[in-house]
Amino acid sequence: MADKTALVTGASSGFGLRISIALALRGYRVMAAMRDLGRGDELLREAERAGVASRLDPVRLDVTDAESIEAAMAHAARRYGRLDVLVNNAGFAVGGFAEEVPMDDWRAQMETNFFGVVAMSRAAIPLMRKQGGGTIIQLSSVSGRIAFPGYGAYAASKFAVEGFSESLRHELAPHGIRVVLVEPGAYRTAIWDKGFSGIRSRPDSPYRKTLEAVLEYSRRAAATSKDPREVAELVARLAECRAPRLRYAVGRGTKLTLFGKAALPWRWFEAIIQRTLSGKAGG
Ligand SMILES: NC(=O)c1ccc[n+]([C@@H]2O[C@H](COP(=O)([O-])OP(=O)(O)OC[C@H]3O[C@@H](n4cnc5c(N)ncnc54)[C@H](OP(=O)(O)O)[C@@H]3O)[C@@H](O)[C@H]2O)c1
Numbered sequence: 488m489a490d491k492t493a494l495v496t497g498a499s500s501g502f503g504l505r506i507s508i509a510l511a512l513r514g515y516r517v518m519a520a521m522r523d524l525g526r527g528d529e530l531l532r533e534a535e536r537a538g539v540a541s542r543l544d545p546v547r548l549d550v551t552d553a554e555s556i557e558a559a560m561a562h563a564a565r566r567y568g569r570l571d572v573l574v575n576n577a578g579f580a581v582g583g584f585a586e587e588v589p590m591d592d593w594r595a596q597m598e599t600n601f602f603g604v605v606a607m608s609r610a611a612i613p614l615m616r617k618q619g620g621g622t623i624i625q626l627s628s629v630s631g632r633i634a635f636p637g638y639g640a641y642a643a644s645k646f647a648v649e650g651f652s653e654s655l656r657h658e659l660a661p662h663g664i665r666v667v668l669v670e671p672g673a674y675r676t677a678i679w680d681k682g683f684s685g686i687r688s689r690p691d692s693p694y695r696k697t698l699e700a701v702l703e704y705s706r707r708a709a710a711t712s713k714d715p716r717e718v719a720e721l722v723a724r725l726a727e728c729r730a731p732r733l734r735y736a737v738g739r740g741t742k743l744t745l746f747g748k749a750a751l752p753w754r755w756f757e758a759i760i761q762r763t764l765s766g767k768a769g770g
Contacts, residue, residue, distance in 0.1 A: 492567040493726065494518040494559065496550055496607060497577030499526040501676030502626060504533060505719035506574055511539035513723050516567060520548035520559060520577075550577045550603030560610045569618050572726045573611040575604045576626040580678055581640040582686040582702070584694040592685075593640050600644035605651060612664065620663030622731075624722055625652050627668045629741050633748055636764060637694075637701040656733055667731045669722060670745075672738025673708035674715045701764050713739060 493510045497503035498519035507519040507530060519530055527545045534540040544566075548559045563570045581588060581596040608623055615621030630638055631645030649668060656666035673679075688698055718737055725731050736742050748756050 490514070490516045490567070491571045492516045492518070492563065492569055493572035493574065494520055494546070494563060494570060494611070495574040495576055496520045496548060496603070498530055498545075499523070500529065501678060502671075502674070502715055502718050502722075503574070503576040504530045505716050506576060506722045507543060508533055508537050508539060509716070509719040509723035510572070510574075510726060511542040512537060513727065514542075515572065515726070516542055516544060518544045518546045518559065518563060520546045522547065522549040522552075522555075522577075550575075550607055551598050553606065556606055556610050560614065564614055570611055570614045570621060571618075572622045572624065573607060573615075574624045574626070574722060574726075575607050577603060578626065578644075578678075579681055580638065582637055583640075583688060584637060584692075584698060585639045587688055587692060587694065588640055593643075596640040596644050597647070600641070601647040601651070604648050608651075608655060608666075612659065615659075615664050616662050620665075622665045622667065622726055622728075623652075623655070623659075624667045624669060624725055626722075627652070627670050629670050629672045629736065629738065629744065631668070631670055632736075632745055633760075635701065635760065637698055653733065665728075665731055666733070667725050668734045669718065669725070670734060670736045670741065671718050672712070672736075672741035672744075673705065674712045674718060674738060675709050676715050679705065679709045697765070704764055711739075 493515040495503050495507045495517060498507045499521040507517045511517050521527055524545055524547050531540060534543050546559050546562060549555050578600045581592050604625055625648055627648050628645045630642045631649040634642035652666050652668050659666055721735060721737055736745055
């Protein structure tokens with residue numbers, strides 16, 4: 488049988504880099520897609536260290552650029568003739584309170600985190616349908632289930648990914664294509680620094696105090712988080728799973744928080760979130 492083939496978007500750093508290595512270690516040929524191939528050095532170094540560099544195929548791909556998506560899929564079809572696993576990982580986080588985040592930033596957030604996922608999934612489906620199956624794994628977030636203040640744009644993009652994927656799973660099940668959502672809590676990757684550095688807030692902002700408390704909470708959560716390899720391992724396991732569930736929450740406290748949202752009266756849950764993010768609660 489031909490080699491198993493995977494395509495991972497956003498493979499230049501963070502989860503995407505580690506997912507590419509984890510899949511290569513499981514014997515996949517991995518199209519490690521990134522929008523700037525010049526940013527692939529860390530991935531190649533890590534792959535060499537793991538002894539899987541020959542299994543990686545760096546591909547240029549910007550998930551907001553239709554032509555580059557088409558070219559990457561044509562490359563997959565031509566070179567491998569199949570695509571077993573698509574990992575929609577590329578993404579970033581816009582931070583800031585709704586009133587202060589410019590509309591262009593709201594649109595950019597949806598363009599990459601949501602429309603990028605839709606475009607990549609649509610592009611992969613014909614090949615997967617033709618070969619009689621495949622797996623599409625979406626890097627959602629705990630923010631796709633629970634919305635925190637200061638992350639409205641990010642939460643909206645991930646809630647959209649969740650709704651889209653739930654529907655897509657029904658559509659593709661008869662064709663043997665599995666759709667899975669991975670919902671990490673905070674992990675230490677570059678996403679935090681990139682997001683924090685782009686935050687728009689006026690010095691006289693009425694939200695300044697709350698925003699600072701939220702950011703401080705996020706920084707602390709990311710700094711004390713577990714190794715992002717945990718998420719990569721989960722994704723690699725799901726790639727092999729014959730009958731995965733729709734959702735996989737992962738990360739410190741993530742399952743408990745989701746359980747709290749499902750089980751507690753909304754007023755109680757809301758009060759806990761507000762107290763935690765205002766810095767009044769311990770830990
Ligand atoms: N870290 C966390 O705590 C956390 C928690 C929950 C969910 N997530 C999700 O996990 C995914 C990966 O994030 P990460 O934490 O690994 O962050 P990261 O280290 O910043 O990696 C994000 C990757 O996405 C790429 N990317 C951004 N926009 C792109 C575009 N338009 N086209 C192609 N690639 C693009 C980046 O490429 P460049 O190098 O070119 O910028 C980078 O490779 C995201 O979807 C994020 O929302 C992260």
